[in-house]
Amino acid sequence: MSVADAKGPASASEPLLRIRDLKVGFSSHGKTLPAVRGLDVELSKGEVLGIVGESGSGKSLGMLASLGLQARNAVVSGSVVFKGQELIGRPRRDMRALRGSEISMIFQDPLSSLNPVMTVGDQIREALLLHTKSMTKAQATARVLELLQLVAIPQPDRRINQYPHEFSGGMRQRVMIAMAIANNPELLVADEPTTALDVTVQAQIMRMLRDLKEKLGLALILITHDLGVVAGHADRVAVIYAGLVVEEAEVRELFANPRHPYTRGLIASIPKLTASKDKLYSIPGAPPMLGALPEGCAFHPRCSFAQDVCRKVAPATIELGRHRASCHFAETLPPWGESARAAQSEEPAHG
Numbered sequence: 001m002s003v004a005d006a007k008g009p010a011s012a013s014e015p016l017l018r019i020r021d022l023k024v025g026f027s028s029h030g031k032t033l034p035a036v037r038g039l040d041v042e043l044s045k046g047e048v049l050g051i052v053g054e055s056g057s058g059k060s061l062g063m064l065a066s067l068g069l070q071a072r073n074a075v076v077s078g079s080v081v082f083k084g085q086e087l088i089g090r091p092r093r094d095m096r097a098l099r100g101s102e103i104s105m106i107f108q109d110p111l112s113s114l115n116p117v118m119t120v121g122d123q124i125r126e127a128l129l130l131h132t133k134s135m136t137k138a139q140a141t142a143r144v145l146e147l148l149q150l151v152a153i154p155q156p157d158r159r160i161n162q163y164p165h166e167f168s169g170g171m172r173q174r175v176m177i178a179m180a181i182a183n184n185p186e187l188l189v190a191d192e193p194t195t196a197l198d199v200t201v202q203a204q205i206m207r208m209l210r211d212l213k214e215k216l217g218l219a220l221i222l223i224t225h226d227l228g229v230v231a232g233h234a235d236r237v238a239v240i241y242a243g244l245v246v247e248e249a250e251v252r253e254l255f256a257n258p259r260h261p262y263t264r265g266l267i268a269s270i271p272k273l274t275a276s277k278d279k280l281y282s283i284p285g286a287p288p289m290l291g292a293l294p295e296g297c298a299f300h301p302r303c304s305f306a307q308d309v310c311r312k313v314a315p316a317t318i319e320l321g322r323h324r325a326s327c328h329f330a331e332t333l334p335p336w337g338e339s340a341r342a343a344q345s346e347e348p349a350h351g
Contacts, residue, residue: 014084016219017043017187022078022088024058024065024243026290032075033290036062037243039078045186048213048220050234050251052227052266056287058243059223060108060191067103067189068095082187101131104180105189109196110172114164120175121160124148124182131183147178151208170201174208181212188213191223206233227270231255239263242288242298249323257336259318259325261303264336297328305329 022039025032036058043049051059064070066080066087080087082103087095099105107113115123124147125140135143141160148156151174164172173193180188190209194202210233213220222234230237230251237254239247239262247260258264265283285302288294294301300310309328318330327333 014081015042016045016047016083017041018079018081019062019066020079020081022062022066022080023076024061024070025075026071027073027075028291031291034293035243035290036065039240039243040245041238041248043187043219043221045219046213046217048222048233048235050222050224050230050237051240052224052230052237053240054225054283054287057240059240062240062243063105063189063191063221063223067099067105068092069099069105097131100127100180100185101183102185103187103189104183104185106173106176106180106191106193108192110169110176111164113176114172116164119161119163120148120167124175124179127179127182143182144178147182148175150181150212151175151178152204153178169197170204173197173201173205177205177208177212181216181218184216185218187219187221189221189223192225193222194224194226194229202229209233227266239266242293244298244326246299246327247323247325253323257323259320259323259330259333260299260327261305261333262299263325264333265302297326305333 019039019041022036023034024036025034039058039062041049041051051063053059061070065074065076068087068090070076076088078088082098087098114120118126121141121144124144125137128135128140128143129137144160145156148159153159153171153174159167164175167175177193188209193209194205197205206229209220212218222230224230234251237249237251238245239254239260241262247254247258247263249259254263255267258267262283265281268281269283271280283302288298288301294311296312297303297306297310297315300306303310307328313328315326315328315330317324317326320330
């Protein structure tokens with residue numbers, strides 16, 4: 001099957017991207033350590049999906065593996081269907097042609113992602129010429145100038161010949177975005193697009209991504225630990241813990257009525273704008289290490305609602321309309337509100 005097959009239109013009833021039971025492990029000393037344990041998400045054309053979780057939860061790793069960018073010692077299984085075509089197991093040559101044309105990714109650190117000895121113009125031009133063999137260098141240069149202007153980089157005719165170290169952090173991120181959208185992809189994956197940027201630049205970058213999504217008709221996956229970013233820009237949210245989606249819902253529903261204790265902890269950890277002398281809440285404990293997952297629910301050592309069943313039995317996913325959560329008590333947790341937030345912040349984990 002060639003990459004040309006993947007460019008055909010998907011059925012109107014099919015999602016643009018469907019990930020089912022995606023598992024990623026790492027071979028070490030004769031055994032496989034699980035990092036992503038069965039990721040399930042879907043994305044429709046033009047939709048914005050927020051994927052949130054703490055560092056080490058598997059959110060970036062799952063998307064990298066979906067695009068065939070896993071480490072050499074990674075073991076990947078499951079299904080990733082893009083526009084009706086399976087990506088897991090496809091030849092590397094096909095995946096290289098697909099990445100950057102149909103699917104693009106903005107990586108976490110633009111400074112390390114950009115080549116320091118190439119001008120930004122050459123790097124964007126390279127992405128164009130690799131995917132469009134009929135394009136001349138002059139046409140590619142014109143397109144680069146257009147892209148730099150599209151991402152609001154001033155004086156693009158001068159900036160095109162500069163190197164990454166001559167750009168600020170926010171400007172480098174804009175260059176990464178320009179490179180990612182150069183070939184008009186249908187799906188853009190933004191991995192922590194605002195990390196290490198100040199608040200003002202963060203807002204500018206997110207506003208730009210939203211405007212580009214509307215202008216170009218992109219579907220967008222936002223991978224982040226920042227629930228504030230998700231609240232303002234996503235349509236749906238998938239919360240990942242220990243390599244599994246533990247809750248998924250439309251963004252307003254998730255914030256108004258979270259049904260998993262981990263999601264409640266993440267929301268309670270968001271700093272409040274009102275003046276308060278209370279300490280900022282943090283979820284007790286730390287995410288489990290690879291190969292050291294607790295029995296039962298992986299979150300139970302940190303959960304203030306944990307009972308004996310949580311320590312022995314892994315919870316099934318409970319469907320609550322278009323809201324789903326993997327918690328034994330998803331249907332019986334106390335209603336969410338200021339009182340519940342306060343209780344969440346005060347109760348210690350039972351271990």
